[in-house]
Amino acid sequence: MVNSHNVTIKGTKDGLLLRLDDTCSFSTLLKDIKETFKTHAHMYDEKHVVHIHLHTGNRYLTEEQVSQIQDVIDPKRNLTIDSVDSNVILKEEAERIIKEKSITLIHNVVRSGQVINTSGDLLLIGDVNPGGMVMASGNVFILGRLKGIAHAGCLGDMSAVICASQMTPTQLRIGDLYRRSPDRDVVPTEAECAFIDDEDDLIIDKLTVLKKVRPNLNCFAEGGILHG
Structure with missing residues (x-):
């Protein structure tokens, strides 16, 4: 398991589980995600696609924000976000x-x-x-x-x-x-x-x-x- 202040990465049989802090600003979160994956880049095999599941707690992410997270993780998509789990949904969805x-x-x-x-x-x-x-x-x-x-x-x-x-x-x-x-x-x-x-x-x-x-x-x- 890899931990930073706002990001926790855990390996699973399906890929990686990324738990994101829901209290910091989104810009701070992006910065921490980028630094975390940059620091631990040696842990991931670029020859194979690694599937990532995001858990955002009480933070709702728009499609654009998910795309931004994907870009800081890996724009080449060897590490690809497959799903997002959140405790909150939009009023319209509810x-x-x-x-x-x-x-x-x-x-x-x-x-x-x-x-x-x-x-x-x-x-x-x-x-x-x-x-x-x-x-x-x-x-x-x-x-x-x-x-x-x-x-x-x-x-x-x-x-x-x-x-x-x-x-x-x-x-x-x-x-x-x-x-x-x-x-x-x-x-x-x-x-x-x-x-x-x-x-x-x-x-x-x-x-x-x-x-x-x-x-x-x-x-x-x-x-x-x-x-x-």
Whole structure:
């Protein structure tokens, strides 16, 4: 491990971890980073790319500042910054995360020709009729009959799930995968869920398996009741 007043360098199996002081000025930090790498240049093999992860604590770095750090470390990029970890984010980013993690509650019947599109999770209390469609960037929970189209993870979240009290959809979509409703002689009488399994197949199964396949899911609909 290499230490200076404002810079700590630690070797890892993936490259170098650079911990940067978050109380000094950025100009002082740049100067210390430059001196640290200049002093210990003999420790790094210029023939191989070394990947660097920055940890900035309570300091937020702009893209320009990251670029400046890269230039003082090594403009030739034999030492290259791969990632930046910070305890702080921009207000806009925080608002986006909150929006994506939120649950939109709608109490309505989605009729033919209607489309509901939400950010985060969708909890629909009502049916989705044939020709109707519900979409969410997160999970889709339907306390009712799903006869139309449901699209969870519509922005690319392949871990999203679709749950319905009665699952007889025209089509199910999760991320960029889709499947039509399976042929059934009998309409299901218990709640079911749809998810992407380890083989990248879109599976429909009993809702009780959801705890096993998505253990980190905070809430889900089961038998018409929302559990936390």
